[in-house]
Amino acid sequence: MPRSERVVENLNAALHRVFAEDESAYLIGEDLADPYGGAFKVGKGLSTKYPGRVLSTPLSESGFVGVANGLALTGNTVFAEIMFGDFAFLAFDQLCNFAAKSVSMYGSRQELRMVVRCPVGGHRGYGPTHSQAVQKHFMGVPNLALYELTPFHDSADVFAEMVGRGEPCIHFEDKTLYGTRRWTEGTDDLFEFGFAGARREYGTAQPRVGSGDADCVIIATGGTAPLALQAARKLFLEAETVCRLVVPSRLYPLDLSPVEGMLARARRIVVVEEGVAGGTWGADVAQEIYERMWESLSGRVRLVHSDSSVIPSAAHLEREVLVQAEDIEKTVREALAR
Amino acid sequence: MPRSERVVENLNAALHRVFAEDESAYLIGEDLADPYGGAFKVGKGLSTKYPGRVLSTPLSESGFVGVANGLALTGNTVFAEIMFGDFAFLAFDQLCNFAAKSVSMYGSRQELRMVVRCPVGGHRGYGPTHSQAVQKHFMGVPNLALYELTPFHDSADVFAEMVGRGEPCIHFEDKTLYGTRRWTEGTDDLFEFGFAGARREYGTAQPRVGSGDADCVIIATGGTAPLALQAARKLFLEAETVCRLVVPSRLYPLDLSPVEGMLARARRIVVVEEGVAGGTWGADVAQEIYERMWESLSGRVRLVHSDSSVIPSAAHLEREVLVQAEDIEKTVREALAR
Amino acid sequence: MLDASTTTAPRVAGPAEPADDDLELLLLIRHFELSLLDLFSAGKLNGTTHTCLGQEHVPVALGPLLGEGDYVFSNHRGHGHYLARFRDPEGLLAEIMGRQGAVCDGVGGSQHILRGRYLSTGVQGESLPVAVGTGLHLKRHEPGSLALVHIGDGTWGEGSVYEALNMAQLWRVPVVVAVENNGIAQSTPAALQMAGSIEGRVTGMGIAYRRIESCDVHDIRTAVEADVEQVRATNRPLVLEFSVPRVGPHSKGDDTRTQEELADARSRDWYEVYGRRFPEGFARADARLRERVSQVTRDVDARPLSEWRDACLAPSA
Amino acid sequence: MLDASTTTAPRVAGPAEPADDDLELLLLIRHFELSLLDLFSAGKLNGTTHTCLGQEHVPVALGPLLGEGDYVFSNHRGHGHYLARFRDPEGLLAEIMGRQGAVCDGVGGSQHILRGRYLSTGVQGESLPVAVGTGLHLKRHEPGSLALVHIGDGTWGEGSVYEALNMAQLWRVPVVVAVENNGIAQSTPAALQMAGSIEGRVTGMGIAYRRIESCDVHDIRTAVEADVEQVRATNRPLVLEFSVPRVGPHSKGDDTRTQEELADARSRDWYEVYGRRFPEGFARADARLRERVSQVTRDVDARPLSEWRDACLAPSA
Ligand SMILES: Cc1ncc(C[n+]2csc(CCOP(=O)(O)OP(=O)(O)O)c2C)c(N)n1
Ligand SMILES: Cc1ncc(C[n+]2csc(CCOP(=O)(O)OP(=O)(O)O)c2C)c(N)n1
Ligand SMILES: [Mg+2]
Ligand SMILES: [Mg+2]
DSSP states (O other), X not given: OOEEEEHHHHHHHHHHHXXXXXXXXXXXXXXXXXTTOSTTSTTTTHHHHSXXXXXXXXXXXXXXXXXXXXXXXXXXXXXXXXXXXXXXXXXXXXXXXXXXXXXXTTSSOOOOEEEEEEEEXXXXXXXXXXXXXXXXXXXXXXXXXXXXXXXXSOHHHHHHHHHHHTSOEXXXXXXXXXXXXXXXXXXXXXXXXXEESTTOOEEXXXXXXXXXXXXXXXXXXXXXXXXXXXXXXXXXXXXXXXEEEEEESEEESOOOHHHHHHHHHOSEEEEEEEEESSSOHHHHHHHHHHHHHTTTOOSOOXXXXXXXXXXXXXXXXXXXXXXXXXXXHXXXXXXXXX | OOEEEEHHHHHHHHHHHHHHHOTTEEEEEETOSTTTOSTTSTTTTHHHHSGGGEEEEOSXXXXXXXHHHHHHHTTOEEEEEOSSGGGGGGGHIIIIIIIIHHHXXXXXXXXXXXXXXXXXOOSXXXXXXXXXXXXXXXXXXXXXXXXXXXXXSOHHHHHHHHHHHTSOEEEEEEHHHHTSEEEOSEEOSSEEEEEESTTOOEEEEEXXXXXXXXXXXEEEXXXXXXXXXXXXXXXXXXXXXXXXXXXXXXXXXXXXXXXXHHHHHOSEEEEEEEEESSSOHHHHHHHHHHHHHTTTOOSOOEEEEEOSSOOOSSHHHHHHHSOOHHHHHHHHHXXXXX | OOOSSOOBOOOOSSOOOOOHHHHHHHHHHHHHHHHHHHHHHTTOOOSOOOOOTXXXXXXXXXXXXXXXXXXXXXXXXXHHHHHHHHOOHHHHHHHHHTBTTOTTTTTSGGGOOEETTEEEOSSTTTHHHHHHHHHHHHHHHSTTOOEEEEEESGGGGSHHHHHHHHHHHHTTOOEEEEEEEOSXXXXXXGGGTOSXXXXXXXXXXTOEEEEEOOOOHHHHHHHHHHHHHHHHHHOOOEEEEEEOOOOSOSSSXXXXXXXXXXXXXXXXXXXXXXXXXXXXHHHHHHHHHHHHXXXXXXXXXXXXXXXXXXXXXXXXX | OOOSSOOBOXXXXXXXXXXXXXXXXXXXXXXXXXXHHHHHHTTOOOSOOOOOTTOTHHHHHHGGGOOTTOEEEEOSSOHHHHHHHHOOHHHHHHHHHTBTTOTTTTTSGGXXXXXXXXXXXXXXXXXXXXXXXXHHHHXXXXXXXXXXXXXXXXXXXXXXXXXXXXXXXXTTOOEEEEEEEOSEETTEEGGXXXXXXXXXXXHHTTOEEEXXXXXXXXXHHHHHHHHHHHHHHHOOOEEEEEEOOOOSOSSSSOOOOOHHHHHHHHHTOHHHHHHHHSHHHHHHHHHHHHHHHHHHHHXXXXXXXXXXXXXXXXXXX
């Protein structure tokens, strides 16, 4: 597939662009100051260029998200970085009880331009307290929008959209993507990469030859997109199964309209995420699909997620728990077999 | 319907029983000491009878849930009370990253007997930070079981079951139930009240005459059960619609087997909860139903929940947001109309 | 400048006669709160409400030290803070009763109010880091302005307080924390919820601190005026601890204190103190404000129900 | 008894010759940590690991003051704490490498270890209130035992620390907090993350405190022995602040300190100090422990992969 810069470079460039264009932009979180630039280096260079607007904080997740809230309330554009998404639980109150509620609980709409960035997910051997995909726990909070980093989207666009909402957003970033290269529009040997939706809400990939309706549409979160693509390639090569991959930039609230037609024509639909079983994002997507297209559905929506388990440290144990490309492949095969 | 003591008395008696039978039982939380006995009086009398085992804490939700974790780790049976469920967000880390993970992340199973009690829900005019039904946010954490107070269940049984799990549990308690009377087995003028499941996992209510299959099964959380019953009565009296009400004691993990037959025979299924839209418990229940009984389903599962909004303070505004009996009635009518 | 060491306000023999304006405001708040308790008893309010009976003098004393550019963060016990800032009993009562003219359309209610640079919320401790963020903004764009946060003694149990104070001091943020130490948190006496002292905790972080025992608004102002100016000039945070009596229940009818404790609280009430010392002028003003509040109550009670001003926020939208 | 006031350990001119057992343990930990860094470079470890290079003397000094009934709560930088308690490099290395014989079957890994009365976890600050709960249990059922918690200087940013200390002091809970103040948190120097001092914060809560500058295990023991006994006798919590150098990176290859800062850290390293002072005995022991650890490494590296001991926990169950 066509490849460009690394995802972490794109993210870093997107932040630099926000800071250059918006004098009120802040970045707040732990160990952000150069030369460290944050645990995953997403903030590199910012503190040198904009010393007053990068706040390297003490270990105080709840506190610094609160500070971000104060900066956002006074009209600034604030990016906060939680070092590992698991620690977002420490700031759950400031995020849900203060940031999100402040938008509407005072009767008239209160604008908050605020993005909380959370590196999430496993596959890196960081162990049970540093590896969760915590997205699902933040779903369904009014005025808290959830986005996820994908290999398709230019983070500059996504950041602009989040900031433009004027309400708090969480941007989940699967750590395994940071070091990989972005996917850009165009084709590779087998697949065609593009977008669906007027505002490119969904990244899409489909076999170049399979122009007809898909056997299966795979809706996958950004972090699992590479696994889903791997499964789709294999299914195409080995079984001539045509899978379309659909990767949303925004997880919640979800608007399926840009891909509704594609979903309605698919024989099967599979939803993939890394989070462990129970109360998953996928269940919510499925619910939306059943509600919108019950009549046209030709089969039930299948969910793929990690096992109900802590994420172990040792690589071989972690592998058993986390979603793998083979799990996706297997689910698609099973779905099509019925 | 047959009525017995008030729910809050039943809860209080259940705690007294635990304390009498289990020397290692603790209750920890804010303002628990007599004569106050906790904001909703559930703990009344305990501190007088068991002074060393009731810990009235400073305002420190994260801290005192941590203390509860320590007591549980050392083999005690610990009940913690979060004054308002909204504040459970302050303890999200201790609950999910410590309590739940400790059960399994050390390789061998670590027993934790621990119940975190959370009064939840609106209809009381307490306003946006004191009225949420926060249940859904805690779903899908391995080794964290979620229960909800119902008008059917004897809290003594439920407490025994939770403690017996040997893993952290949250017991959600809809504030509107505290002052109401429990429902006991037997019949009233129209309905028959009973249980489904060998361990009485589900409370059930059905019209006495409608012995055949139900037009609709309404699965409702404990807090919404009275509203669902009200809707069911009205539907029966006005439209001769037979609704069976099914109220689970345990919300997560959910085991539908005791009611699977009933569900399979129902024309329609409606799931009710008070939480606001998005990532709901109902979506998860529906997902489970689709997975288990896709072939036999004669219609899609309908969800009833509150609007996507903060919970306003003023009674007339709060009413608009929260699930009401009429919403349930309307959904059942619509479901049956198709 | 005020240093990170104990400094106590000069004890005065007794309060001086308050300025008319101060007395009016004190009594406005007092009667507003008493009227709320009456409305509750009459079944005209739902939900909960926390009156500031006995603590009115704190916002009244601090009011003239604040400018328009300053932010005030209030908590659950915030009616006095609001009235001292805006003198708007109609708007506040309408908010509490869910009537037209409500400051926040009745959505927020007693504990959740936003108006201009005034904000309250109902989760204890949450507003401290928010005030630090606000103070950072002021420091950059409106130097000389500050963020004032009211909290109670019990709120010092919450970790957020320390996370926020640490950052405020590290980054030199113009935040003033007004602690209204009424010696109790809901039903729990301070001795059962606070180890050591507020002073020790604050100075341990190198933060400026002052304790105020007086309930005389003039004395209080004299004692803290220079400290507050220092915050504006240096951007260093400041904690003011006011020793106050809680004369009413925590919310409604939930006072479990003994008769002696209650008598002690009442004896320290500015209302008693002022009333004893200047019986005539006080009684006149008292009657006037009682009447004013009862008019406001009748007026607001007669209004139609509030509506979401911002149609897009209403859940039906 | 030790009061809530500053008390500093007596400064000794230089370290005395350590007991053989102490030196063995110090060097065991040192070579264990060095070996981990080698394994990382060789691509044999995944995830992350935080070595305690330069801080080994803290658990070694405290070890003999602890009994079997005492709990130890460790953090991300916990290898030394574990080895000082159990002298089990095989089990720990197997845990980190995910090999058979792993203490926690490789599920927990470097940061998440539970064995008997020893527990570590990776979220900073989380273990303090847990230790308070544990201490409450001990106080009731095993008086005289205590819970020891190791935390770093940076962890004082977390609100949990204050929530826990407050309860520990209010309720008289036998908890000892060993602060390993290495002047840095990941990449952030203490001056940029801590206002005031640990001492000020602790004594402000009325809690007993002692600072220890020495890296001599014997001196440390002498300085703190009586304090620890006091905790057992009185159930009052105690905070010990150890000034220590972080000689290695935060985790792996992420040290952004200057050459001078690193040189300063190394100069305060017990390894340097002991090595210079008793060159011969030290070098012999050093070689012996290096060899021991390299044997352990070869042994563990040759083992098969670990498995979930408790079949019911495995996700496939
Ligand atoms: C985080 C949180 N925990 C608990 C409560 C419930 N609550 C409301 S006020 C209060 C006591 C507060 O005590 P204090 O800070 O001393 O203020 P006071 O009520 O005395 O003015 C409690 C426990 C809350 N609002 N927020
Ligand atoms: C709640 C939380 N926030 C952030 C981190 C990431 N983190 C791990 S160690 C560390 C620095 C800790 O500093 P300190 O307490 O001084 O311990 P040291 O590493 O110096 O031993 C950070 C930020 C974490 N593990 N937990
Ligand atoms: Mg108080
Ligand atoms: Mg450190």
